[in-house]
Amino acid sequence: MFGNYCWWSIGDGMHGRMLKGTVKSMRKHNIEGDIHLWTDQNEVEGATVHHIGTNSFDKKHYLFKLRFLRDYVQKLPYDYFIFFDADTYFVRQLPYSPLMMMQGSPVHSFLESYTSHPKNKRFDWWDCWLTKYEQLMRDRGVISRRIYNVNAGLWIVQKEAVMTFYNLCDDFWRYCESQGILFTEEAPLAYATHMLCGDAEAHTLINFTDMWVSDWTGNFDNRLPDGSAWHFTDYFTGERTQVNPAIVHCMRSKGVLSKIGE
Amino acid sequence: MTNKIIEFVQAKKEITSNKLYVFHWPSDYGGADTKLDHTLSILSKFMDIVCIPNDYRQLQQENWIESLGSRGIKTMSREEFIALPDSLDGHAIAFSNGSFVSRLNLCSLAKSKGLKVYWGNEMMWHFPGELEQIKAGNIDVVLYTSKFNRKTLEPGYLNANPKVESYIVGNYIDPDRFPYKERQPKNNLTIGRLSRADTEKYSCDLPIFYESLGLKNAKYRIMAWNKRVAKMYDWHYFGDEWDLLPPNKESALDFLYSLDLFVYKLGHKFKESWGRSTVEAMLTGCIPIVPSGHNFEEFIIQEKTGFMCDTYEDYRNVCIELQNNSRKRYAISKQASVYASSVLCNKEKHEKIWRSVFNVW
Numbered sequence: 001m002f003g004n005y006c007w008w009s010i011g012d013g014m015h016g017r018m019l020k021g022t023v024k025s026m027r028k029h030n031i032e033g034d035i036h037l038w039t040d041q042n043e044v045e046g047a048t049v050h051h052i053g054t055n056s057f058d059k060k061h062y063l064f065k066l067r068f069l070r071d072y073v074q075k076l077p078y079d080y081f082i083f084f085d086a087d088t089y090f091v092r093q094l095p096y097s098p099l100m101m102m103q104g105s106p107v108h109s110f111l112e113s114y115t116s117h118p119k120n121k122r123f124d125w126w127d128c129w130l131t132k133y134e135q136l137m138r139d140r141g142v143i144s145r146r147i148y149n150v151n152a153g154l155w156i157v158q159k160e161a162v163m164t165f166y167n168l169c170d171d172f173w174r175y176c177e178s179q180g181i182l183f184t185e186e187a188p189l190a191y192a193t194h195m196l197c198g199d200a201e202a203h204t205l206i207n208f209t210d211m212w213v214s215d216w217t218g219n220f221d222n223r224l225p226d227g228s229a230w231h232f233t234d235y236f237t238g239e240r241t242q243v244n245p246a247i248v249h250c251m252r253s254k255g256v257l258s259k260i261g262e
Numbered sequence: 263m264t265n266k267i268i269e270f271v272q273a274k275k276e277i278t279s280n281k282l283y284v285f286h287w288p289s290d291y292g293g294a295d296t297k298l299d300h301t302l303s304i305l306s307k308f309m310d311i312v313c314i315p316n317d318y319r320q321l322q323q324e325n326w327i328e329s330l331g332s333r334g335i336k337t338m339s340r341e342e343f344i345a346l347p348d349s350l351d352g353h354a355i356a357f358s359n360g361s362f363v364s365r366l367n368l369c370s371l372a373k374s375k376g377l378k379v380y381w382g383n384e385m386m387w388h389f390p391g392e393l394e395q396i397k398a399g400n401i402d403v404v405l406y407t408s409k410f411n412r413k414t415l416e417p418g419y420l421n422a423n424p425k426v427e428s429y430i431v432g433n434y435i436d437p438d439r440f441p442y443k444e445r446q447p448k449n450n451l452t453i454g455r456l457s458r459a460d461t462e463k464y465s466c467d468l469p470i471f472y473e474s475l476g477l478k479n480a481k482y483r484i485m486a487w488n489k490r491v492a493k494m495y496d497w498h499y500f501g502d503e504w505d506l507l508p509p510n511k512e513s514a515l516d517f518l519y520s521l522d523l524f525v526y527k528l529g530h531k532f533k534e535s536w537g538r539s540t541v542e543a544m545l546t547g548c549i550p551i552v553p554s555g556h557n558f559e560e561f562i563i564q565e566k567t568g569f570m571c572d573t574y575e576d577y578r579n580v581c582i583e584l585q586n587n588s589r590k591r592y593a594i595s596k597q598a599s600v601y602a603s604s605v606l607c608n609k610e611k612h613e614k615i616w617r618s619v620f621n622v623w
Contacts, residue, residue, distance in 0.1 A: 141530025
């Protein structure tokens with residue numbers, strides 16, 4: 001069942017300027033859907049600005065994304081809300097509707113790296129051993145055979161599921177806190193996705209590398225993606241896969257992205 | 263001083279009567295109420311029973327008055343019980359009747375009248391007032407429904423009163439009320455679940471979980487469904503393949519006959535102390551596919567009487583295999599029913615347990 005959707009994000013200061021650059025890339029490639037920004041920028045062409053003051057919200061652990069969804073975004077008149085980080089760049093039109101990735105679930109995030117992969121070379125995530133992370137997920141009811149991490153650069157929540165999603169995230173974060181682990185928003189996002197998606201394998205990144213991938217290793221080191229193929233590196237195994245997504249989470253291109261937004 | 267002597271005499275008083283005051287009323291809905299209904303059939307063979315509902319209006323339920331009467335069970339209102347003399351000889355019992363230990367305080371009333379008081383908590387948490395009543399000595403015996411139930415509740419009970427007596431009485435379902443029925447050897451299966459319409463019992467992903475199992479042309483039937491449960495799944499579009507039934511829309515028997523597989527994924531914070539609907543399903547020949555843990559190890563022999571699943575993939579693989587293998591489905595269906603009726607719900611075994619509890623032979 002498809003409905004309408006909007007894109008949304010939050011950014012102040014440099015991140016506010018980056019958002020301008022992101023929106024430019026979206027409009028350049030005729031990306032469908034309204035765009036709502038919570039930003040200190042006065043105007044962003046092609047987007048609806050919900051003005052906030054610079055440094056006016058608590059950025060601790062990046063949990064503000066979840067709180068903005070709960071407090072503001074869910075009030076907007078759309079069926080689905082697609083969050084994108086400020087350091088996102090669109091290189092072409094989308095290969096299919098982003099709602100195709102929902103597959104009946106009320107939540108989608110890109111389940112990225114398998115925590116128990118036999119080829120793993122890295123065994124921690126956000127200062128938490130992967131074995132501990134797995135245990136925390138199992139403790140709170142995750143039953144997929146494989147457990148994944150996520151990059152929170154792009155994710156989708158259906159309007160009617162916002163509170164369920166938020167409560168799952170909040171519950172998991174607090175549970176981890178009680179166990180001495182202070183995660184960012186990414187672990188709760190991974191948790192809520194595992195809990196709400198039925199078959200976790202249907203939401204793994206590998207299924208959608210034509211849509212979105214995170215350039216966390218800096219293939220585009222302070223330059224903008226240009227639509228050519230590049231190599232994604234698995235966070236735990238270090239294995240490289242050639243990808244060419246329409247949307248790049250260009251985490252190492254913040255400077256150049258904010259410049260094009262100026 | 264005089265009060266202490268009375269308390270001592272009451273505590274040591276020998277119960278010679280087989281009179282049993284039941285502070286609970288049976289119904290067709292919910293684990294404790296249905297347990298009472300079925301258990302009364304056993305108890306009425308050797309106990310002289312009076313049922314006392316919390317609400318006098320339940321005494322106007324003709325079907326239940328008739329059902330109880332046919333088993334020689336009398337009824338009375340709370341007011342009538344209060345008016346009885348203060349020196350009764352016999353037993354008082356309640357199963358998961360929160361009012362018994364708190365609001366109506368029937369527990370201390372029964373104790374003050376000289377009855378030996380039994381309390382069965384079917385849940386996996388303590389009712390408000392329950393531990394205080396045990397600490398005050400108003401409950402003589404606690405009744406567990408399973409080892410799993412005991413493991414959870416016993417520490418609280420022993421902390422309140424280290425000398426409180428206890429028994430594991432299990433859970434009885436009259437097999438004659440859930441006779442086996444052979445399912446058709448079809449390939450489009452009907453899967454579903456039966457429980458109270460308690461949101462805690464429902465997993466947050468129920469509809470997408472069922473639909474992603476990959477069964478061909480499957481039907482999904484759920485009972486019981488209400489507004490609060492429906493609200494959990496506002497995000498899902500339920501197509502024609504779904505049948506969402508309010509409580510008691512069908513008899514439990516008819517509902518279970520309509521299912522091939524009883525796929526019971528529970529809410530992630532919920533612990534099932536026994537799993538009455540699962541055993542009812544087994545009796546009818548509906549194959550249970552349940553989560554590992556809880557109390558299911560007591561009645562699921564893996565791949566013989568059903569399946570316990572650790573992962574989503576386990577659920578999916580089992581469902582697909584059973585869809586594609588009707589001979590296996592028939593064999594497990596039959597085995598589940600035979601095991602449930604001959605072992606889990608063996609009438610003689612349960613009668614022996616209850617005779618031991620009340621020391622009536």
